[in-house]
Amino acid sequence: MALSKMLIGVAAALLAMPAQAATSYVRAGRLIDTEKGVVLTDRLIRIDDGRVAAIMPYAPPPAGATVLDWSGYTVLPGLIDMHTHLADWGQTNNVAEPLLHSAQEIAYVGARNARTTLRAGFTSVHDVGCFRAFSDVELRNAIARGDVEGPRMSVVGAYITTPGGGGEVTGFAPDVTVPADMRVGVASGPDEVRRKVNYLFQHGVDSIKLIATGAVLAEGTEPGQQELTEAEMHAAVEAAAARGGWVTAHAHGAEGIKAAIRAGVRSIEHASLIDDEGIALAKAKGVFLDMDVYNGDYIEEIGTKEGWPAGYLRKNRETTDAQRAGFAKAVKAGVKLSFGTDAGVYPHGKNARQFRYMVRFGMTPMQAIQAATVTSAALLGWSRDVGALSPGHYADMVAVARDPLADVSALESVDHVMKGGAVVR
Incomplete structure (x- = not known):
């Protein structure tokens, strides 16, 4: 009986634990850092459960990882x-x-x-x-x-x-x-x-x-x-x-x-x-x-x-x-x-x-x-969630082939859109 109760307790604890976050990556050829007002080149963005987890200079992600290749684009927050x-x-x-x-x-x-x-x-x-x-x-x-x-x-x-x-x-x-x-x-x-x-x-x-x-x-x-x-x-x-x-x-x-x-x-x-x-x-x-x-x-x-x-x-x-x-x-x-x-x-x-x-x-x-x-x-009042691509923010982003800092009208026709880590365009 004691063993049975213990197993039930373990099962309940496992059910109460959050599911492992889904992880994916975006490779950005150019990344506009809107918080600092600078442009970073060849960056890897790690996304965990719909939010940015890390941004680092590009290096090959773990084998088998889901990677979205936007290396030919300028990427900026949604x-x-x-x-x-x-x-x-x-x-x-x-x-x-x-x-x-x-x-x-x-x-x-x-x-x-x-x-x-x-x-x-x-x-x-x-x-x-x-x-x-x-x-x-x-x-x-x-x-x-x-x-x-x-x-x-x-x-x-x-x-x-x-x-x-x-x-x-x-x-x-x-x-x-x-x-x-x-x-x-x-x-x-x-x-x-x-x-x-x-x-x-x-x-x-x-x-x-x-x-x-x-x-x-x-x-x-x-x-x-x-x-x-x-x-x-x-x-x-x-x-x-x-x-x-x-x-x-x-x-x-x-x-x-x-x-x-x-x-x-x-x-x-x-x-x-x-x-x-x-x-x-x-x-x-x-x-x-x-x-x-x-x-x-x-x-x-x-x-x-x-x-x-x-x-x-x-x-x-x-x-x-x-x-x-x-x-x-x-x-x-x-x-x-x-x-x-x-x-x-x-x-x-x-x-x-x-x-x-x-x-x-x-x-x-x-x-x-x-x-x-x-x-x-x-x-x-949403600065912790949107408006930037840094750890903790939603993985909301757009990608454009043309450089919007050279010609801001490039944003009138974005090539790709992501919201919360999911590609919608």
């Missing part, structure tokens, strides 16, 4: 886009477009967009809003379960916006009733903002997106006009912090940007009309600017061709050049600049088009790559 809209229909010339698609349809559209984004080399995203609340939460969860192929997602669930503000579906007759799931984040006053923030976290969001000013692509709002008060934004920041979360603010106008920074947000989306005082304040407070400096050209070209509303095109023209001038100033000032594109306004999978614009307006190719890796990882 890219991060801090401003996507995966769980929505794309932008069109119809202001009522969000009302034309069911929640069920949006689920399938989101899955398609997620797959496209991952295969373009973007292995992590901050998805900053969808019209049908919590579509992004369910997409994130489906990816995490392995049901859907896509990037790692941090999501906001819905926009916190003032009634009729830049986060509302607007532009049609006043007697049209907008579905309740498209107005989940509409709030007035600090107390209601707190309730809405708590509601969003109760339903699984990771962070909060405030619509601090009017929007370019919304009828009845102006980008320079502040919509949420500083008190409302501060209430959101406090409520999110109590839940272990953080806040970003859509803010085009200079005063709205400064109010959001004073209120304690972690980052500013767009920052199109930022002034010198706003740049200095962002620098002093350590606030990230997430500026979509490519997007204006797409809106001008396609919006004009497809007949987007005249107000959209006017507002885009009033903000595009100003945003790029502000970006150049922010680069020179040493403000923390992440990589955010507003993918969803333009087709998903084209995210890397922004790299050459960031270089055109003041960054080096290495700085632009760091913006889309270590800097964006820091903004997400």
Whole structure:
């Protein structure tokens, strides 16, 4: 009897032990170290159970090991886009477009967009809003379960916006009733903002997106006009912090940007009309600017061709050049600049088009790559997991045949993509 009990105990102990980690190797011809800003040549990357275990000068791995030969490529960490809209229909010339698609349809559209984004080399995203609340939460969860192929997602669930503000579906007759799931984040006053923030976290969001000013692509709002008060934004920041979360603010106008920074947000989306005082304040407070400096050209070209509303095109023209001038100033000032594109306004999978614009307006190719890796990882709060290829990080990486430090547009067409040690392209 004693022997039987002993054997049962040994068996139970063996079952409780973790399975031996799956080990594989990648040989990288050139490896961009985004943490140090240098390039290493002919490196062997060891991957254990989906994470980087070691990086060493190349030497033949153990006999029989699984080795992926990327010796003819430049290898860098999986890219991060801090401003996507995966769980929505794309932008069109119809202001009522969000009302034309069911929640069920949006689920399938989101899955398609997620797959496209991952295969373009973007292995992590901050998805900053969808019209049908919590579509992004369910997409994130489906990816995490392995049901859907896509990037790692941090999501906001819905926009916190003032009634009729830049986060509302607007532009049609006043007697049209907008579905309740498209107005989940509409709030007035600090107390209601707190309730809405708590509601969003109760339903699984990771962070909060405030619509601090009017929007370019919304009828009845102006980008320079502040919509949420500083008190409302501060209430959101406090409520999110109590839940272990953080806040970003859509803010085009200079005063709205400064109010959001004073209120304690972690980052500013767009920052199109930022002034010198706003740049200095962002620098002093350590606030990230997430500026979509490519997007204006797409809106001008396609919006004009497809007949987007005249107000959209006017507002885009009033903000595009100003945003790029502000970006150049922010680069020179040493403000923390992440990589955010507003993918969803333009087709998903084209995210890397922004790299050459960031270089055109003041960054080096290495700085632009760091913006889309270590800097964006820091903004997400995910620096221990993504944004770099060093021991402990997920084995998320892309490989390109051309040298992106010589021509950063090489990242617009990546050759291979890996997420968590598994090759997806």
